[in-house]
Amino acid sequence: MGSRSGFLVVAALALASAACSSGRHSASAFHLPPDGDVERGKTAFVALGCNECHEVSGADLPRPTVQPPVPVTLGGVLDTRLSDAYLVTSIVYPSYDLAPHPKAQIANGGQSRMPHDYAGRMTVRQLTDIVAFLQSRYIVPRLPESYR
Numbered sequence: 451m452g453s454r455s456g457f458l459v460v461a462a463l464a465l466a467s468a469a470c471s472s473g474r475h476s477a478s479a480f481h482l483p484p485d486g487d488v489e490r491g492k493t494a495f496v497a498l499g500c501n502e503c504h505e506v507s508g509a510d511l512p513r514p515t516v517q518p519p520v521p522v523t524l525g526g527v528l529d530t531r532l533s534d535a536y537l538v539t540s541i542v543y544p545s546y547d548l549a550p551h552p553k554a555q556i557a558n559g560g561q562s563r564m565p566h567d568y569a570g571r572m573t574v575r576q577l578t579d580i581v582a583f584l585q586s587r588y589i590v591p592r593l594p595e596s597y598r
């Protein structure tokens with residue numbers, strides 16, 4: 451093995467172990483408790499008014515009312531699963547990383563149009579259940595082996 455490919459193997463191993471690590475210094479150490487409940491999450495989603503701006507793919511919820519409409523439908527088909535960490539950040543710190551949509555429709559003065567005070571208005575129970583509810587509405591198709 452040449453030194454260049456040796457280096458690549460070492461780099462790949464280092465990356466793989468960083469991705470799998472759940473140590474104290476790793477972003478992947480973030481985990482919600484496993485008892486998030488989809489039905490309670492759906493109830494909390496409506497109780498907190500999330501449905502006033504968001505449609506959720508495949509969920510039977512009161513329709514959004516906000517004007518101008520927010521073009522960010524939650525759930526639906528994705529290439530890769532969203533992490534719980536991304537969803538939690540999107541809810542408690544919406545302007546950290548804006549959803550991939552035209553800024554003019556989702557932000558005002560660079561800040562997300564989403565309320566920024568949910569951290570003080572929801573319990574960790576509600577947050578955990580809402581994440582379980584949203585995760586249940588995302589579909590990541592499993593391609594047959596030959597397409598991967």
Ligand code: HEC
Binds near residue numbers: 504520541547557
């Ligand atoms: C006033 C309208 C409004 C309300 C109410 C609202 N959102 Fe949002 N939300 C937005 C906008 C606009 C965005 C896109 C900008 C951003 O990423 O913050 C967004 C983005 C998101 C995203 C990121 C989606 C992606 O594909 O990246 C999630 C998840 C989300 N909202 C969940 C919620 C939840 C859960 C609630 C209720 C607790 C809620 N939202 C309430 C307007 C709203």
